[in-house]
Amino acid sequence: MAASVGLRLKAATSTLRSGAAATLLPRTCSWETAKGRRGFCSEAEKDVPTSGIGRPLAKILKELNKKVPDSAIKTRVEDGFSMKYIPWHTVNRIMNLHAPEWSGEVRSVTYSPDGNTVTVAYRVTLYGTDAEIYRESTGTTSVNDKGYGDPVQKAEAMAFRRACARLGLGLHLYHEDAL
Structure with missing residues (x-):
């Protein structure tokens, strides 16, 4: 249910920035399906308040630093x-x-001199009502990796996740064995 807000909140951002009062948007997707499996559904659900879009950066970071549910973690x-x-x-x-007003961008794509690996640098920026902050990270993968997706795609996903971890999202996974 937590991630069911989706992209509909982004559309409300311009309304909130213009000073209009917070509105309610109908929710059109769900984090859990009726059968209890993760996915989307098309049934209309409860309305989603959008008043929390413009928040101070400290509140956004506090939410991102919460432990991610085990059901969202893969091995x-x-x-x-x-x-x-x-x-x-x-x-x-x-x-x-x-952090619905976040942005991300690929900063660079670099192949190793021998052409065996590719490294992607990625920046994630959070925009609060009082400040903005960004974190960057890299992801490197072998160009010969036979798994799903191309090497640049894999390196970008890795760099994106790591940049978000530098903002606190999923950071507990890096040190939970030490706890």
């Missing part, structure tokens, strides 16, 4: 090591929910 095995991660599309939805 993969790489080089014999098991790693927990949050898929990029889930990170995107969480950002839309808690």
Whole structure:
């Protein structure tokens, strides 16, 4: 349910910036389907308040630093090591929910001199009512990786997730073994 707000809130941003009162938008998608599996549905649900779009940066960061539910965390095995991660599309939805006025951009795409790896630098910017802040990170992947997606796409997703972690989103995954 937390990520069900989606992109409909973005449309209300210009209304709120113009000084209009907060409105209610009909919710057209759901975080949980009727069968209990993650997904979308087309049935109209309860109205979603949009008054929280313009918030101070400290409140946005506080929300992003909360522990991500275990149901949103995936595990993969790489080089014999098991790693927990949050898929990029889930990170995107969480950002839309808690920081709907965020932006992201690829800063650079660099191939290694031998052409075996590609590194993407990515910047995520949060806009609060009182300030804005950005964090950057990189993601590197092998160009020979046979998994799903092309190498630049994979490196970008990795860099995006890491930049969001620098803002607090999913940061607990990096140190939960130490707790």
